[in-house]
Amino acid sequence: MSFYDGPNDPIRLSTYFGKKGKVFPAVTLIILAVFSPLAIKNFIIGEYPLATAISLFVLTFSADSYALLRGRKLPINEHIVASLAVLAVTLSLFTLGDGTIFWVFPVSIIMSFLFPIRTAIVFNLPLLLSATIYVLLNYQVADAMRLFFALLMTITVVNLLLRHIDSLHELLKEESSKDALTGALNRRQLNLFLKDALANKLHYHNDSTLIMIDVDHFKQINDLYGHAKGDEVLIRLASGINTQIRESDLLFRVGGEEFVILLPNTTVETAEKVAEKLRASIRTSSLIEDHPVTVSLGICATDNNLTQTKWMSCADKALYAAKQRGRDRACWYDLNRDRIEDVAA
Numbered sequence: 291m292s293f294y295d296g297p298n299d300p301i302r303l304s305t306y307f308g309k310k311g312k313v314f315p316a317v318t319l320i321i322l323a324v325f326s327p328l329a330i331k332n333f334i335i336g337e338y339p340l341a342t343a344i345s346l347f348v349l350t351f352s353a354d355s356y357a358l359l360r361g362r363k364l365p366i367n368e369h370i371v372a373s374l375a376v377l378a379v380t381l382s383l384f385t386l387g388d389g390t391i392f393w394v395f396p397v398s399i400i401m402s403f404l405f406p407i408r409t410a411i412v413f414n415l416p417l418l419l420s421a422t423i424y425v426l427l428n429y430q431v432a433d434a435m436r437l438f439f440a441l442l443m444t445i446t447v448v449n450l451l452l453r454h455i456d457s458l459h460e461l462l463k464e465e466s467s468k469d470a471l472t473g474a475l476n477r478r479q480l481n482l483f484l485k486d487a488l489a490n491k492l493h494y495h496n497d498s499t500l501i502m503i504d505v506d507h508f509k510q511i512n513d514l515y516g517h518a519k520g521d522e523v524l525i526r527l528a529s530g531i532n533t534q535i536r537e538s539d540l541l542f543r544v545g546g547e548e549f550v551i552l553l554p555n556t557t558v559e560t561a562e563k564v565a566e567k568l569r570a571s572i573r574t575s576s577l578i579e580d581h582p583v584t585v586s587l588g589i590c591a592t593d594n595n596l597t598q599t600k601w602m603s604c605a606d607k608a609l610y611a612a613k614q615r616g617r618d619r620a621c622w623y624d625l626n627r628d629r630i631e632d633v634a635a
C-alpha cells in the first residue's frame with residue numbers, strides 16, 4: 291500500500307471525507323496556511339536549512355494534493371513528503387528550541403491521517419526519537435521519558451482509532467453495494483458495471499453479456515408457503531447461482547424476484563450455455579420440497595451502439611418473451627436482426 295493508497299483512496303482524509311467535498315481541500319489549505327508563513331519567517335530570520343525544509347514540504351505536499359484533487363497520478367513520492375515533514379520538525383526543535391516541541395504532536399497526528407498505518411508508524415518513529423533526544427539533551431531524563439510516553443500514547447491511540455474507522459469504512463462500503471437479503475450486488479453497482487462493460491466493448495471490442503433471471507410464479511410461492519419461505523428461496527437461489535458462475539461473473543438483484551448476471555468477456559453463445567445450465571439446475575434443485583421452482587431467462591450481448599438503458603431493456607424483452615413462450619426457458623435478443631430467439635434446451 292502506498293501513501294496515497296489509504297483504505298481505497300490515496301489520502302486517508304480524502305477517503306473519509308471525499309475528494310470533492312469541502313473537508314479535504316479545507317485541511318490542505320489549513321496546512322498550507324500554517325506552514326507557508328513559518329517558511330517565510332525562517333528565511334527572514336536567517337534559519338535557511340529550516341526554512342528550506344518547510345518550503346520543500348509545503349511545495350511537495352501542495353503538488354501531491356493538487357494532483358489528488360484533479361484525480362491525477364501523484365508527482366512526488368509519499369516518503370519524500372513525510373521525510374520533509376519529519377526533517378522540518380527536527381530542525382525546528384534543534385534550531386528554535388523549546389517552543390517548537392508542541393509541533394511534534396499535530397505533525398504526528400497529521401501524518402497518521404495522511405499515510406497508511408505502517409507508513410505513518412515508520413515516519414512517526416524518527417519524530418518520536420528526535421523529540422525525546424532533544425528533551426534528553428536539554429532537560430532531565432524524567433522529562434524525556436514523560437514526552438516519550440505522551441507522544442507514544444498519542445501515536446498509538448490515533449492509529450488504533452484510524453484502524454477502527456478503516457474497518458467501519460470497509461463494512462459500510464460492502465453493505466452499501468449489496469442487497470441485504472441475498473448478498474447479491476445491488477442495482478447501483480449494476481449501473482457502474484454496465485458502464486464499464488459498454489466502454490470495454492467500444493474501446494477494446496470485448497463482448498459482455500447480460501442474463502436477466504426472474505422466478506416463475508413467485509407470487510404463488512409467497513401465497514402458498516409464506517413470505518419467509520419466499521425469502522429463503524431467493525437466498526438459496528442467489529447462492530446457487532453464485533456457485534455456478536465464474537468468479538469474474540457478477541450477480542445483481544434488481545427487483546423482488548429478479549436477478550441479473552453480467553458475464554464480462556463472454557459472447558452470447560457462451561452465455562446461452564450458462565443460462566441453460568442455470569435453468570436446468572434450478573428446476574431440479576428442489577428449492578421447495580414437492581414444488582418445482584423454475585426461472586425464465588432473457589439474454590442480450592453488448593453492441594457498440596448500445597446504451598445501458600437499451601441493453602437492459604433488450605434483456606428484459608427477451609425475458610418477457612421467455613415468460614410469454616411458457617416460462618422455464620431462456621430467450622436471447624438478437625440485436626443484428628432485432629429478433630428474439632429461443633435458446634435450445
Ligand SMILES: Nc1nc2c(ncn2[C@@H]2O[C@H](COP(=O)(O)OP(=O)(O)OP(=O)(O)O)[C@@H](O)[C@H]2O)c(=O)[nH]1
Nearest residue numbers: 504505506507508509510512517518520521546547
Ligand atoms: N418473499 C419475498 N417476496 C417478494 C420479495 N420481493 C418481491 N416479492 C414478491 O414477488 C412477487 C412477484 O410477483 P409477480 O411480479 O406477479 O410475478 P410472478 O408471480 O413471479 O409471476 P411471473 O413473473 O409472471 O412468473 C410478488 O408477490 C412480490 O410481493 C422479497 O424480497 N421476498
